[in-house]
Amino acid sequence: MDNTNQKKALINSEIALFLRGLIIGKVLTLMVIGGLLWWLLKPNLLSRNSADSSNSNQSFKTVSNTGSSFQTVADVPPASFNYGGSTAWASIRQLVDSQIQSDRPELQLRYVDPVNASPGSSSGIRMLLDGRIDFAQSSRPLTDEEQAMAKERGFTLEQRQVGMDGIAVVVNPSLNVAGLTVDQLQQIYSGKITNWNQVGGPNLPITPLSQRPEDADTVILKGQALGSNVQYVYSTTEAVRQLSKIPGGVYYASARSVIFQCSVKALPLGSTSSQLIPPYQEPMVSPEQCPRQRNQLNTQAVKNGSYPIIANLFVIIKQNKGQEQQIGDAYAKLLLTDQGQRAIEQAGFVAVR
Structure with a gap:
């Protein structure tokens, strides 16, 4: 009986050793195959990683190179x-x-x-x-x-x-006049034109408003004195306030400063009366629509030089x-x-x- 048990134990031990050797052999075989595959694929992997890195750098350059700031x-x-x-x-x-x-x-x-x-x-x-x-x-x-x-x-x-x-010319919103030429504007401020009926408007005296030339942002009459009928204002804000009260008043200033104001109306200007160009984007926003909407600068006319006073x-x-x-x-x-x-x-x- 003892001999039989000893034989069984010996057989089981040999089977265990065989199985363990088989498993170790398979593991070693897989490691060899894996190493061989890695060695064969290594150039492609490096090339791919390099390409990914290059794409990443290119993406960064694109994001960074969006213009000077x-x-x-x-x-x-x-x-x-x-x-x-x-x-x-x-x-x-x-x-x-x-x-x-x-x-x-x-x-x-x-x-x-x-x-x-x-x-x-x-x-x-x-x-x-x-x-x-x-x-x-x-x-x-x-x-x-x-x-x-x-x-x-x-x-x-x-x-x-x-x-x-652009330099815009603004008047009281009630004034009915199509626009002015640059020459007419200069004659108004030199005192040669004194009534709106001389430029196609109503029979109404013109009241020109201006900052003093020594303080002004812009000058309409270069090298010439302003007319004796010109009334001087401290600022554009004061001029806009007065224009709302003076039916025949007129004032010139930066278009950006005045065209969006609700209490005044900007006039089209031109080199000739047949080529009047508005300083605002058409259609004009009426005082009744303001301030829900406001006039915007006619940037295209300023940029291409067709607006006469830049x-x-x-x-x-x-x-x-x-x-x-x-x-x-x-x-x-x-x-x-x-x-x-x-x-x-x-x-x-x-x-x-």
Whole structure:
């Protein structure tokens, strides 16, 4: 009986050893086959990984290369600066400059009003000449007199264009007149045309309103004195308020500043009476529809030059090799980035690039 049990135990042990050897052999065989497959497929795997990496990098470049932005401008001085000038730039100061300072918190800009003068391009340039601000915003080019004053003080002034605007002529909404030619507008402000019936309107005296030339954003009569019948206002806001009360009143200013106002009406302008072009996008929004709807700038006419009176927007930079020159140059570069030009259009103006 013992011999029988011993034989069974021996047989079971041999079976176990055989099975274990069989399993180990299969495992080793699978490892050899797996290693061989990895070695054969390795070039393809490396090539695929390289392609994936290249695609990933290309995707990053596409996302990153979406145009110049406020963040990409170098040499922006980390300090606080004063600036001032054109009232036409009000929406840029509100919408664009605030965005610049949000993206570049190291730069702080503070708008400064003139003392004993109304705000405008002229007063801003004078403040720059006098050293009261670091750069100026202007909606007209520099004059020879301003350039001469700068040279007398040991520096020069550079004007760098960053946008475009139209000059709009606005009247009381009740006035029935088709429009004006540039020549008629100039004769109104020189005092040669004094009644609306002289330009196809009603028998109504004309009351021209204007900022004083030394403070104004724009100048209708270059090198000529305004007529004695011109009434002077401190600002565009005051002019718009008065026009709503004066049936025969007229005023000119940045189109962006006045065409969306509900209490005045913008007139089409032209080089001739047969080519009158509105400063707003047609159809015109009537005062009754405002403020639910507002007129928008006729950007196409400004951009293609068919609108007869264009105002270019300039950053006025003091060329003195000092910090004023550095901030003026940096500010202009910020506005001329892709992001800056889009923001200028969002503020209601026309981009230059």
